[in-house]
Amino acid sequence: MMVAAGEIFAQISPSTLVPTPSIDWEALVPYLLLAGGGVLLLMIFSLVGKWLSSSFASYFTFAIGLATLGSSFALWRRIGDEGATSTLSGMVGVDRFSVFITGLIGAVVALVALLSHDYIKRERLWGTELYVLLLLSATGGVIMAGANDLIVLFLGLEVLSIAVYVLAAMHLRRSTSQEAGMKYFVLGAFSSAFFLYGVALIYGAVGSTKLSYIADFLEAGSLEKDGLLLGGFALLLVGMFFKIAAVPFHAWTPDVYQGSPTPVVAYMASAVKAAGFAALLRVFVAAFESYQGDWQPIIYVIALLTMFAGGAMAIVQTDVKRMLAYSSISHAGFILVGVQAATDDGVAAALFYLAAYAAIAVGSFAIVGMVAAGARDSNADNTGESMGESMADSTADSNEATSENHIAIYRGLAKNRPVLSAAFMVLLLAQAGVPFTTGFFAKFAIISAAADARSFWLAVFAMISAVISAFIYLRLLVAMYLPDQQNTSESSLEKPSILEGTVVALTVAFTLAFGIIPGYLYDLTQEALIALVP
């Protein structure tokens, strides 16, 4: 023992250098941009904050988001030339899959930064913390997308989640926001524990947390007894299902979405979900590929449950934010159908769906936020009462008259705000999967991937659930476009600010452009392959 120690010390003599891992700085640019940007923003505002306008933080975050998107395009091209690599001792993978998710998260950060600008002004929540947390949380998401090691993945998950817990509770004067943050935190910590224990079990079974090692080890079939490994699967899945809000791990979603600040909800529904799916695809479809037969049935059942329960619950909601929360659960179920296929086409379809849904979710929640602001202005006296109420489906009915997101507020919206209503119509139709929107091709790609993987019944059920959930969006559309009978007073909804309008216009343009011409985006997703380089 002493001898061995002596040998080690002998190696670290002044003449020989410690072998540090090579660092591919270029590949780390997106990470550095987001994390560094967050820290820098915090510093700037601590030091010279009083001389800066509140818009500065928003534009700064917007620029960081765009830069992240731009750097992922550069990386994408580099990978095309040099192939996928890994860096930091193989801890971080640099492949087109992670770069795709990185770009997606960057774009979402940029859009959410614009949305937050108006939200903060309207709600008088002065401070830059929202932007800082947004950037840090996005860093965690990007880490999750590129993690080549279960420990790194867990780190990313925590960096992402802890920031989002605080973001959910960001609205200090609203008890619903506090409640949302609290619920999310308690349940998130609970499920993180499952995840961590799963990592431990897999380490126990395989002897490594490195995904490439695990993949080779399982491929070789050198595992005699797989009890530990399969137990690890179960617990990892619990953590991931919680993040993507799959039934029965979904219960937090409607409460948290309803209570959290709307820009944060837009971020949660798009970027957080994308990061969760990235982890699921990277770990299960790529690393645990040779154990497909064991985990696919679980995804199959969970996908079914998630699609149908999400859709059914959405239909009976009267609060639009809650309705969209349940509909996002239903969408997650749809993406799980692509995961279940566990083929390259399935991964591509899931990525297409994630990109399409990210745009739809950001746009939809932006509109919901605008309408809610208008509604709050028009019955400012009543809102105070509803704030004290706790959120749950069972109590949602009691305060519906005063809820700023109640479906009744959308009645006759098309007459007062035709352009906004038309934009919302496009986004809702896209969610329903109507042709010439991205939603159609996303669903089409998922279903055809499932059919190619011979999961015919799942494909059929996915189609049925698409029909059922179409009802959710039609209900909202009908409310918007049928004339308002009772409420004759003009809605006091102001003209959307330029920033909010830009966000909605961009998301609608994305939804229509890639709905009419899905080719480009589809080619990108087809090339975004996962590569586990050791």
Add this chain to the structure above:
Amino acid sequence: MERLVWLIALMPLIGFALLLVGGRRLGEPRAGLLATTATAASFVASVLVFIGLLGLEGDERSVTFTLFSWVPAGDLSVDVSFLADPLSITMALFITGVSTLIHLYSLGYMHGDENFSKFFIYLNLFVFSMLILVLSDNLLLTFLGWEGVGVCSYLLISFWFGDEANASAGKKAFVTNRVGDFGFMVAIFLTFGAFGTLNYNDIFADTSVVTSTTASAIVLLLILGAAGKSAQLPLYVWLPDAMAGPTPVSALIHAATMVTAGVYLLVRVNPLLAVADGWVLDILAWIGLATALIAATAAIAQRDIKKVLAYSTISQLGFMFVAVGVGSYTAAIFHMITHAFFKALLFLGSGSVIHAMDNEQNMSRYGGLAKFLPVTAVTFGIGWLAIAGVPPFSGFWSKDEILAGAWNNNKLLWALLLFAAMLTAFYMSRAVFMTFFGEKRWGAGAGNSSENMTETDEHSAADVEISSADDVEVADTANIGAAKTVSTAPHESPPTMLMPLVVLALLATVAGVLNLPFVKSTHFLEKWLEPSLYHNEAQLGFAGGTKWVLAAVAIVASFAGIWIAVQFYLKKVAPTRLVELDIFARAWRYDETITKVAGGPGRRAFDKIALFDRRGVDGVVNGVGSLVQTGGHWLRQFQTGKVRSYALGIALGAVILLAYFIARASF
């Protein structure tokens, strides 16, 4: 320059988009000018592509320009790409050219309409769809354009939808076309099944992969589709009613361009027609002939000037079908072009007359208008001579080609078609004489011609009878029955309306030079179209002398038609009711019979189906709906809002997952 083909379709799309955003703000006349400019730019682009193609060798005159991959999924890969070849560019040239003129005309015609900018939005969208239809390099994109023009046609027929008749005419066109579209759609599926591709060049590269039976099935279904869009038997009934739309729309969509789409489609897939069984083409030719005859006889007895022109259009489209059926593709395209010129001219001329006569469309209230509307009268007269087949006007040359093709195929076909040509000369002469010559039957002079009035009343009575069978006719009857009096003397239309008339009149006069029959070297159109026709053009199997005799016979026939009309309508040697038979006025009762069947036994059958739909299908759907609702309400009770119950859900889920995996594990 042939790479610019995408510009042709882009221009009207830009016009459409700009008008959609700011059309109302631009207002009259700027919105219309913008639309006209867009179409004119598209015409310029077509000319550039045409020049580019001319610079290439004959065999290389087929350039594909891919914009982007549209449906990239699996086996079915469809690109949005344009095919610039002689056939498509010929179509694009006359579509954009005629469209530009009609846009210009509409500036005057739609003056003061409250939906002025909306009209041009639709018009530009129509031109865009039509160009997509002809420029596409695959069946699916063609179908998209096909549906696009259908929608525009529906929107424009019922443009003045305040009037119930216009709205229902639009619906009738839409529904009838659906029958044809169904055929087209199934043909697309069959083609994909047989060839594994929808791209024209790939399909035509090797047509031997399909049996003649499959090819026959595809072609028959395409004929059904073409019959819907090009208003042939058994689906022609929508076109006469479609005249409810504004006159420029009738000229552009229901005479010059959209209705020729069926003919274009059949010419486009000529390699498939070549593989199909012979009897399929015979059916095509006889459908065309029957339509040509029925519509020509119906045109004889119409009082509404636009109805005469509508039946005339159907009849002329029948000529083109015959041409395709006998393999004279060049003749079909040739007649399509000349017809576009002279029929657009006639429609625009009729619009000018209607405009001058305070929206009166009944020819028995016209008469002697030549001296009031000199420009309209002269240009309309040129259109008349062109369609009647009087040399040297363009219609003579193209119709002669079709007759020669028919003679080559079947003598009986030729004889009957010649009769239809004679009827054409007769009914058009009748329309011209009733409108521009004779004594005036309007305004203060109306009372003088009591004979004419009684005749009109008789006729209106017949019309009322028809209308009891068919609601759609009500408006026309109302139009005809209402005794309008023109307070002031009719005046000539504004220059924006007359200019297109003059240009079209020139074109209708000289378009014959496109393909003169004298020597081989003057067959310009035939040589130009050759690369698109893959040597499928039928070769005439008779000597040049026969051709001259046939031409002479055709000239005699058209002069005979005009001479008979002179006897009846100018010299009045016999009462006109000898030729204006009731059965003609009702178009052989075809439309009524369909309406009666559809409204009687058909309706009862559909009621039964609707009942089944309500009880059966809707029951299932509603059942699923309420099941989902119940399920949702049931699930709601778990959404308590309490963190501990949510955590319990997660824990239970974890336990189930663990249990499942452990059950599969080996320890």
